[in-house]
Amino acid sequence: MSLPHALLGLLSYRPATGYELKAAFEQSIHFFWNATLPQIYRTLNQMRERGWVAVTVEHQEGRPSRKVYRVTEAGREELRHWLAAPPEIPQPRDPLLVKVFFGRQADPAVLAAHLKMWRAHYAGLLRRYEEEIAPLIHHYAALTGASEDARYWSLTLEFGRRFARMAVDWCDAALAAVTQEGKVHG
Amino acid sequence: MSLPHALLGLLSYRPATGYELKAAFEQSIHFFWNATLPQIYRTLNQMRERGWVAVTVEHQEGRPSRKVYRVTEAGREELRHWLAAPPEIPQPRDPLLVKVFFGRQADPAVLAAHLKMWRAHYAGLLRRYEEEIAPLIHHYAALTGASEDARYWSLTLEFGRRFARMAVDWCDAALAAVTQEGKVHG
DNA sequence: ATATAATATGTGCATAGTTATATATTTAAC
DNA sequence: GTTAAATATATAACTATGCACATATTATAT
Structure with missing residues (x-):
C-alpha cells in the first residue's frame, strides 16, 4: 500500500494538516494514486500510532483546532526503506475495456x-497537464531546494502525458472500428 | 464494480464452473480487470442470490461435485443494461510512479x-500479447459464432499493446534522465 | 439577510479485494 | 512408489477503499 508513504513523502517537504495534504494530493499524487479525506485522516492516525509522524495541535479560540502533522526520524527512515523496496506491478482495472x-x-x-466520453476525459487531462500541472512544477522548481525534486515530478508528469495521448489515440482507432461496423470496403 | 458483469459476459459464451471462469479470466479480462478465486466464488454466490445465474451440481462418484453456472434471462438483461451504462473512469494506482x-x-x-524491473515486465507483456494472446483470439475467431466477438477482443488487445509500448518507452526516457544525474553536458 | 463554498476533523457502514487455510481427487513427473 | 502439480470448491480473517453523514467556523457571493 502506497498511501502512508505518499503522505510521508508530502510531509517530508513541510508539515501539514490532513486537509492540506488532501489539497496537495489533488495537484500531484492524485494522478497516479487516489485518496479520499476520511482515508487520509485514518491513515494519519495509523502513522502516528507507528511513530512515523508527530502531531501538534494548534488551538484557536472559537475555531476547530488544526492538527499539524510532521515526519519523525522514524518516519523518514520508513520512507527511505519503502523507496528502496521494489514497487508492486499495478493491477489495471478499467470498466471501459470490460465493456469493449x-x-x-x-x-x-x-x-x-462511451468511447467518446472516455476520449474527452483523457483529452481534458492532457490539457490540464499542460495548462495547470506543468506550470505548477515550474513554479515549485523556482523555490529554493525544490529544483532537484522537480526533475522527478516532471518524470511522472511525462508518464501522465504519454498515457493520456495513448488513450486518446487508441480511442480514435476504436471509434473508427466500432462505427465502421457493417460498412463494405472495395 | 465490473466483476459480476465480467463473469456474466464470460458465462454468456458458455456455462462454466468458478475454476474454469478463473482460467478464462487469466487469458482475457485479467489484462484490464483482476480477480482472485475466492472473489469469483463469492461473486457467483451473490449473482445466484440475485437470480443472474443458475447452478447445476454435477455429482460424480468419489469426486467433488462440479458446480456449473449458467446465465439466466435476468442475467442477460442485467449484462445488456450494464453495457449500456456509462463506464466509470478508472482511478490509476501505480506505486512505481509514487516512488519516482x-x-x-x-x-x-x-x-x-526499479525502472528496469518495471520495463522488463511491460516488455514481457508485449511479447505475451504477440505470442500468446493474439494467436488465441485468432483461434477463437475461427470458431463458429465467435468472429464478431473477436473484433472487440482485438480492440482491448490493441489497448494493451499500446499501453505496454508506451510504458517501455517512458521507462527508457526515465532511465536516461535518472542515470544521467550529475553528468555535465557541453 | 441568506446561502454557498471553503476550511477543518472526523465516525459508521458497506463494499471490494487479498491472503491464508481447509478439503479432496486426478494426473504427471521423478 | 512417492511427490508435486493441477483440478475443484470453498471459508475466515484481514486490509483497503468509498460513501454518507455529523460537526463547526469563516469568507464570499447574491
Missing part, C-alpha cells in the same frame, strides 16, 4: 458514446 | 533498478 471486450452484445451507438 | 515522484530522496541506482 463484450461490446458485440452492446448497441454500437452506445459503445461509441 | 519522491525519487530525489532515493538512491539513484535503486530507482534505476
Whole structure:
C-alpha cells in the first residue's frame, strides 16, 4: 500500500494538516494514486500510532483546532526503506475495456458514446497537464531546494502525458472500428 | 464494480464452473480487470442470490461435485443494461510512479533498478500479447459464432499493446534522465 | 439577510479485494 | 512408489477503499 508513504513523502517537504495534504494530493499524487479525506485522516492516525509522524495541535479560540502533522526520524527512515523496496506491478482495472471486450452484445451507438466520453476525459487531462500541472512544477522548481525534486515530478508528469495521448489515440482507432461496423470496403 | 458483469459476459459464451471462469479470466479480462478465486466464488454466490445465474451440481462418484453456472434471462438483461451504462473512469494506482515522484530522496541506482524491473515486465507483456494472446483470439475467431466477438477482443488487445509500448518507452526516457544525474553536458 | 463554498476533523457502514487455510481427487513427473 | 502439480470448491480473517453523514467556523457571493 502506497498511501502512508505518499503522505510521508508530502510531509517530508513541510508539515501539514490532513486537509492540506488532501489539497496537495489533488495537484500531484492524485494522478497516479487516489485518496479520499476520511482515508487520509485514518491513515494519519495509523502513522502516528507507528511513530512515523508527530502531531501538534494548534488551538484557536472559537475555531476547530488544526492538527499539524510532521515526519519523525522514524518516519523518514520508513520512507527511505519503502523507496528502496521494489514497487508492486499495478493491477489495471478499467470498466471501459470490460465493456469493449463484450461490446458485440452492446448497441454500437452506445459503445461509441462511451468511447467518446472516455476520449474527452483523457483529452481534458492532457490539457490540464499542460495548462495547470506543468506550470505548477515550474513554479515549485523556482523555490529554493525544490529544483532537484522537480526533475522527478516532471518524470511522472511525462508518464501522465504519454498515457493520456495513448488513450486518446487508441480511442480514435476504436471509434473508427466500432462505427465502421457493417460498412463494405472495395 | 465490473466483476459480476465480467463473469456474466464470460458465462454468456458458455456455462462454466468458478475454476474454469478463473482460467478464462487469466487469458482475457485479467489484462484490464483482476480477480482472485475466492472473489469469483463469492461473486457467483451473490449473482445466484440475485437470480443472474443458475447452478447445476454435477455429482460424480468419489469426486467433488462440479458446480456449473449458467446465465439466466435476468442475467442477460442485467449484462445488456450494464453495457449500456456509462463506464466509470478508472482511478490509476501505480506505486512505481509514487516512488519516482519522491525519487530525489532515493538512491539513484535503486530507482534505476526499479525502472528496469518495471520495463522488463511491460516488455514481457508485449511479447505475451504477440505470442500468446493474439494467436488465441485468432483461434477463437475461427470458431463458429465467435468472429464478431473477436473484433472487440482485438480492440482491448490493441489497448494493451499500446499501453505496454508506451510504458517501455517512458521507462527508457526515465532511465536516461535518472542515470544521467550529475553528468555535465557541453 | 441568506446561502454557498471553503476550511477543518472526523465516525459508521458497506463494499471490494487479498491472503491464508481447509478439503479432496486426478494426473504427471521423478 | 512417492511427490508435486493441477483440478475443484470453498471459508475466515484481514486490509483497503468509498460513501454518507455529523460537526463547526469563516469568507464570499447574491
